[in-house]
Amino acid sequence: xxxxxxxxxxxxxxxxxxxxxxxxxxxxxxxxxxxxxxxxxxxxxxxxxxxxxxxxxxxxxxxxxxxxxxxxxxxxxxxxxxxxxxxxxxxxxxxxxxxxxxxxxxxxxxxxxxxxxxxxxxxxxxxxxxxxxxxxxxxxxxxxxxxxxxxxxxxxxxxxxxxxxxxxxxxxxxxxxxxxxxxxxxxxxxxxxxxxxxxxxxxxxxxxxxxxxxxxxxxxxxxxxxxxxxxxxxxxxxxxxxxxxxxxxxxxxxxxxxxxxxxxxxxxxxxxxxxxxxxxxxxxxxxxxxxxxxxxxxxxxxxxxxxxxxxxxxxxxx
Amino acid sequence: xxxxxxxxxxxxxxxxxxxxxxxxxxxxxxxxxxxxxxxxxxxxxxxxxxxxxxxxxxxxxxxxxxxxxxxxxxxxxxxxxxxxxxxxxxxxxxxxxxxxxxxxxxxxxxxxxxxxxxxxxxxxxxxxxxxxxxxxxxxxxxxxxxxxxxxxxxxxxxxxxxxxxxxxxxxxxxxxxxxxxxxxxxxxxxxxxxxxxxxxxxxxxxxxxxxxxxxxxxxxxxxxxxxxxxxxxxxxxxxxxxxxxxxxxxxxxxxxxxxxxxxxxxxxxxxxxxxxxxxxxxxxxxxxxxxxxxxxx
Numbered sequence: 001x002x003x004x005x006x007x008x009x010x011x012x013x014x015x016x017x018x019x020x021x022x023x024x025x026x027x028x029x030x031x032x033x034x035x036x037x038x039x040x041x042x043x044x045x046x047x048x049x050x051x052x053x054x055x056x057x058x059x060x061x062x063x064x065x066x067x068x069x070x071x072x073x074x075x076x077x078x079x080x081x082x083x084x085x086x087x088x089x090x091x092x093x094x095x096x097x098x099x100x101x102x103x104x105x106x107x108x109x110x111x112x113x114x115x116x117x118x119x120x121x122x123x124x125x126x127x128x129x130x131x132x133x134x135x136x137x138x139x140x141x142x143x144x145x146x147x148x149x150x151x152x153x154x155x156x157x158x159x160x161x162x163x164x165x166x167x168x169x170x171x172x173x174x175x176x177x178x179x180x181x182x183x184x185x186x187x188x189x190x191x192x193x194x195x196x197x198x199x200x201x202x203x204x205x206x207x208x209x210x211x212x213x214x215x216x217x218x219x220x221x222x223x224x225x226x227x228x229x230x231x232x233x234x235x236x237x238x239x240x241x242x243x244x245x246x247x248x249x250x251x252x253x254x255x256x257x258x259x260x261x262x263x264x265x266x267x268x269x270x271x272x273x274x275x276x277x278x279x280x281x282x283x284x285x286x287x288x289x290x291x292x293x294x295x296x297x298x299x300x301x302x303x304x305x306x307x308x309x310x311x312x313x314x315x316x317x318x
Numbered sequence: 319x320x321x322x323x324x325x326x327x328x329x330x331x332x333x334x335x336x337x338x339x340x341x342x343x344x345x346x347x348x349x350x351x352x353x354x355x356x357x358x359x360x361x362x363x364x365x366x367x368x369x370x371x372x373x374x375x376x377x378x379x380x381x382x383x384x385x386x387x388x389x390x391x392x393x394x395x396x397x398x399x400x401x402x403x404x405x406x407x408x409x410x411x412x413x414x415x416x417x418x419x420x421x422x423x424x425x426x427x428x429x430x431x432x433x434x435x436x437x438x439x440x441x442x443x444x445x446x447x448x449x450x451x452x453x454x455x456x457x458x459x460x461x462x463x464x465x466x467x468x469x470x471x472x473x474x475x476x477x478x479x480x481x482x483x484x485x486x487x488x489x490x491x492x493x494x495x496x497x498x499x500x501x502x503x504x505x506x507x508x509x510x511x512x513x514x515x516x517x518x519x520x521x522x523x524x525x526x527x528x529x530x531x532x533x534x535x536x537x538x539x540x541x542x543x544x545x546x547x548x549x550x551x552x553x554x555x556x557x558x559x560x561x562x563x564x565x566x567x568x569x570x571x572x573x574x575x576x577x578x579x580x581x582x583x584x585x586x587x588x589x590x591x592x593x594x595x596x597x598x599x600x601x602x603x604x605x606x607x608x609x610x611x612x613x614x615x
Contacts (some may be wrong), residue, residue, distance in 0.1 A: 015450065026466055143587075143594075144546055146549075146553050150573060251459070253462070258553075261554065272462060279469075291462055295457045
């Protein structure tokens with residue numbers, strides 16, 4: 001098991017190296033480059049710009065800049081934001097909580113609803129409920145997240161006035177109730193796609209399981225259908241969902257960026273968009289790397305958990 | 319977008335060709351797919367012909383008629399903040415959005431198929447390097463990648479098409495690579511090689527046609543993905559720039575008028591959802607039709 005983990009971690013590290021090269025290349029080969037923000041202000045002469053480039057080390061050959069950045073990053077120095085001179089890691093850290101809060105709650109919501117819809121759809125395959133759930137999931141996957149956000153704001157904030165239309169809490173009132181009240185809208189919006197994905201995969205996984213021999217055996221032993229479904233089928237059908245949750249992480253992060261923008265939620269996605277607007281390269285690069293690490297860790301954890309949770313695969317995955 | 323691409327079902331094991339007969343019939347049995355195809359046909363025709371039949375152009379500004387609600391007067395679907403006819407704008411925007419969807423799909427398929435077929439056929443170091451590159455690109459959440467690049471280029475219709483294409487070919491490459499790798503060990507491929515066929519002939523004339531079913535499905539879903547991607551980056555301000563309307567950038571300013579003129583937000587969003595849902599339905603139907611063993615899962 002440990003050798004497998006080590007191999008996966010090494011593979012992940014190699015992949016991250018490639019990821020960092022791609023990210024660095026995208027940001028630095030583009031016309032304009034990191035200096036364009038300073039140039040756009042109009043306060044600087046060409047001389048000033050040259051000096052800034054010199055001081056920030058932007059006039060060196062790109063591979064040197066990359067290796068320098070990489071070496072510092074490995075030592076925990078991710079650079080400072082061009083906007084306010086704060087260290088990149090602390091800028092990301094101060095926005096991370098809001099994003100994780102949003103992603104976690106919406107994932108839990110999506111799991112609860114999606115699993116239930118999927119299980120019911122598989123048990124009553126081709127029923128009216130199954131048909132509607134299939135169509136509903138397809139539509140949910142096709143709705144632009146930001147548009148669904150606008151619809152939720154229009155219905156629940158503008159129309160019914162039940163929910164606030166943005167922000168994480170009312171200024172001056174950071175009570176739990178107030179935070180939850182603000183969380184409902186964005187959580188609902190971000191959970192939409194995940195719920196659809198969960199319901200589809202859960203249905204498919206459940207259909208695989210309920211045609212297995214051990215379910216037939218359980219039936220022939222006269223175990224009540226309800227008990228078979230809960231104790232034998234659902235438990236096994238849930239296993240592959242661990243992998244799905246890991247693989248779904250990039251989509252979830254993308255959704256979070258859009259949801260945060262619509263609901264002015266002060267998370268990492270909004271920070272990324274703001275940093276792009278400001279050409280704040282160190283922060284943009286930092287967030288790109290951070291999300292890549294999250295995605296890789298997510299898939300590694302999902303694989304490991306899957307092996308731990310399913311004894312049939314043995315404790316020593318290869 | 320992101321959303322639709324993540325639910326591409328695991329590629330089915332390759333099947334030899336010569337069982338296409340009945341695929342059309344199976345597709346026709348898939349009511350939602352037929353419905354989707356009908357909607358796409360209708361949308362395409364409406365966007366192509368519609369603008370010529372309307373009394374207003376999409377750029378005609380009538381400031382006295384601004385914020386006219388739908389079904390209220392001369393403007394069937396109302397007007398926007400500058401008094402431009404919403405229906406005319408929706409149809410012209412549809413031209414752009416569908417154009418972006420189809421073109422980005424075509425380019426991403428060319429890249430994805432090429433990378434997949436080369437790494438699947440040759441394997442070895444080249445194949446490993448290419449597929450690790452695919453893995454690395456997939457580590458970036460798609461919107462983050464789109465935004466990182468889009469902020470740095472001049473937004474025009476053609477650059478947006480290329481931008482979406484270069485960020486959405488990876489899934490196709492994976493599907494094709496897996497198919498080709500499995501197919502090239504089969505007897506017919508080995509026989510073709512033994513007969514002295516060139517690499518290119520084996521790749522494109524022998525192997526590729528046998529891997530076409532999952533490619534067609536992926537292509538359909540990629541159109542849906544591209545339309546969504548365009549709407550996301552346009553909504554975030556980095557996509558198609560006004561005055562050229564697209565379904566995405568029509569929504570760009572709609573949030574400010576949500577209270578007073580909700581139709582500005584509802585109509586383009588409904589158009590995107592309708593088009594994307596239809597492509598997803600078609601993709602689903604094609605998957606069932608081209609691979610009968612999937613059995614509706």
